[in-house]
Amino acid sequence: MKPPLWQTIGFYTLVGLIVLQAVFPFYYAILTSLEDGQALFEVNYLPKALNLANYQAMLTEGVFGKQILNSVFVATVVVILSLFLAVTAAYALSRIRFRGRGLLLLTVLSVSMFPQIAVLSGLFEVIRYFGLFNSLWSLVFSYMIFTLPFTVWVLTTFMRNLPVEIEEAAIMDGASSFTIIRRVFLPLMWPAMVTTGLLAFIHAWNEFLFALTFLSTDSQRTVPVAIALISGRSEFEIPWGNIMAASVIVTLPLVALVLVFQRKIVSGLTAGAVKG
Amino acid sequence: MAETAKKSRLSRSRTRSAWLFLAPMLVTLAVVAAWPLGRTIWFSFTDASLDLMSDARWVGFRNYLEYVEWGDGEGQYYGLLADARWWRSVWNTILFAVVSVSFETLFGLVIALVLNQQFRGRGLVRAAVLIPWAIPTIVSAKMWAWMLHDQFGIINDMLQGLGLISQPIAWTASPDTAMVAVLMVDIWKTTPFMALLILAGLQMVPQDIYEAAKLDGVPAWRVFRKITLPLIMPAVLVAVVFRTLDALRVFDIVYVLTPNTDATRTMSVYARENLFDYDQFAYGSAASTLLFLVIALITITFIMATRMDLEGKRS
Secondary structure, eight states: OOOOHHHHHHHHHHHHHHHHHHHHHHHHHHHHHTOOGGGGGSOOSSOOOOOOHHHHHHHHSTTHHHHHHHHHHHHHHHHHHHHHHHHHHHHHHHHOOOTTHHHHHHHHHHHTTSOHHHHHHHHHHHHHHTTOTTSHHHHHHHHHHHHHHHHHHHHHHHHHTSOTHHHHHHHHTTOOHHHIIIIIIHHHHHHHHHHHHHHHHHHHHHOOHHHHHHOOSGGGOOHHHHHHHOOOSSGGGOOHHHHHHHHHHHHHHHHHHHHHTHHHHHHHHHHHHTTO | OHHHHHHHHHHHHHHHHHHHHHHHHHHHHIIIIIHHHHHHHHHTTBOOOSSOSTTOOBOTTTTTOEEEEOSSSOEEEESGGGOHHHHHHHHHHHHHHHHHHHHHHHHHHHHHHHHTSOOTTHHHHHHHHHHHHHSOHHHHHHHHHHHTOTTTOHHHHHHHHTTSOSSOOOTTTSTTTHHHHHHHHHHHHHHHHHHHHHHHHHTTSOHHHHHHHHHTTOOHHHHIIIIIHHHHHHHHHHHHHHHHHHHHTOOHHHHHHSTTOTTTOOHHHHHHIIIIISOOHHHHHHHHHHHHHHHHHHHHHHHHHHTOOOSOOOO
């Protein structure tokens, strides 16, 4: 039984609208980033110019290149560190029975609900105390507050659903727990680790409040803060072309990641929320 | 006998290694979360300033509320709870959370229902829908700031082209529309997240229910209201709670899109301004503490209400 024509048309119109609203702002940012001078101040719906001057300005003048490297460094180290800490913790939380396990998991989960602003003044003191102010390590360190609970949570759920039999033989053979994690679990955990790693990377790449507060010089900043702080001498001289070029540069890798790993990201996002 | 002794030794050694494995994670969380939170709360009861944190002295509830008497029986209340700007930001935060989460749920539901249909190019549509979610918040704020520009913005151009407005609107600068602008950007950016969570709920609804309803000739709208909606309600509720907690701490979008205006200042923005811009460290800490209390209350209520399965007993 085929649905009536008006229904089909209506449905595809809706689909078209959904796609258009999702894609248009980014499309328009790319379009603006390719315009220069006077062309910038005419509203165009279709690409009219293909001028790379804005990109050239961002990448060759100033410290934007260095700032990209800062972001790459912070996000990468955050992913490695939180995965390492979370895999061992998730093993203990999912495979070993001990008292207080449920409460512990609850505590870890509740940390992910913390508003960042609630720890900001305390963290600021800690970071100054360790001499990390204006160092990229201050971000690596503070980002653990949101990557770690989430990673532990998802990996624990994942590990708990693996059958008991896989480690029984290893325990009988007297393998140490660390060997069990490394030889038995790690090979099975890749899918979950890729998912959580990706989400941790995106989160660290996008974070703004800590990066704004704990870093004070331009060459140390990460890209979100760098973009937020691009300004002209007055309100009428804001270099929109440069801002859009910088925005496209930092967003393209993320959009690529999302398109390539679409399924993994979706399963990670929903595992974090729905399974609870 | 020997067997049980061996077993209990084994289980004891496993318990020991469990704590050993947990230690690095727990220490990290203690240093980045528990200790700073405790210090924030402590600062809120002191006279700490940005430069003199270690000399902070206890001042009681003065940062929250204090009645200063002027002598002749008159006086005035001071402190956070007597600050109109604070209450304005509480109101802004609540308004933001309620409106953004409502629209995100509604749009998310529509998108999820569309993505749950079989049609050609569904994978591509789903990928496209994810794009706003992948764009960093700061970048979306800047992109929209440009699109909403009062003179050169494409949104004003569109609305004028459609004849909906006669004058360009200064979306982000005017106090009347600043909140609308913030809401617009947030709804655009976060609806994909909502849609995904609801879609996951939709995909758990068994297909044969729909088949049966179709055979019985039940109209689509009734099927949705009587079957689909009740079945996906748990997933929707979880998504709504997650998003609400997130919306209550909103900072980035407001700070970048509409800096320094009473019309959109939220609790997080208010707290950070006091902490680092106005050198009112203790006062800002008090604001942070109150925001934390609100969110903690909602979280605890939620966990109690859903009796979350933490031990994995059900699975």
